[in-house]
Amino acid sequence: MNELYPIFLKVHQLETLLVGAGFVGLEKLTFLLKSSPHATVTVVSVEISDEIREIARNNPRIRLIQDAYHSRYLDQKHLVIAATNFPEVNKTVYRDAKERYLLVNVADTPEYCDFYLGGIVTKGNVKIAISTNGKSPTTAKRLRQLLEETIPEDINEMVENINKYRDTLKGDFEYKVEALNKLTEGLIKKD
Incomplete structure (x- = not known):
């Protein structure tokens, strides 16, 4: 049974810590920035790949710290991603993050994840x-x-038009929901 509750986070308003800057760290950072290009991310790692250095060079919201992980790097963070090649380091990051009630994801270790990407x-x-x-x-x-x-590629245009229509509706919340449901029911026609 899938007990996950899907949410969409405004990552550009949060502080994210990424521990690890190798292949897996690059994958996590790239995925995060693809979805939220204005995310603020601090990357901590003893070694930092050239690819991550290049991303940071072109993005002022990415901060690189070449150092071993220490719990002080969790200060003032909201989300934590552990992506090192060392399972014990990843578990330490997880335990430290949980002590601070931070949401944490340990790459490729579902039992140490509060969220998945x-x-x-x-x-x-x-x-x-x-x-x-x-x-x-x-x-x-x-x-x-x-x-x-x-x-369809033009779905955004439809969403924008429905938003404009919603702004013209008069009445209470229930009336607006009913009107918008009627308008969009054609999206999932069953033949």
Whole structure:
């Protein structure tokens, strides 16, 4: 049973710590920035890949600290991602983050994750997150690819138009919901 509760975080308003700057750290950082290009991320690692250095060079919201992990790096952070090649370091990051009630994700270790970085489809204002409950990231990837091909490119224009229409509606919340439901019911026609 999938007990996950999907939410969309305004990561650009939060402070994120990424521990690890190798291949997995690069993957996590790239994914985060693809979905939220204005995310503020502090990257801590003894070694920092050239690719992550290049990303930081072109993004003033990425801060690099070349150092071993220490719990002080959790200060004033909201989210934590542990992505080192050392399971014991990742577990230490997890334990330290939990002591501070921070949300943490330990790469490739579902039992040490408060959240997963699932597949994401973005078309303008429309964003769809896909989760397999940490069981199969490759399935989430394939579903993302399917949805990217299926959802029309002009969906953002439709969303903008519906938003403008919503602003013209008079009446209480219930009336507005009913009117918008009627307007959008054609989106999922069943033949």
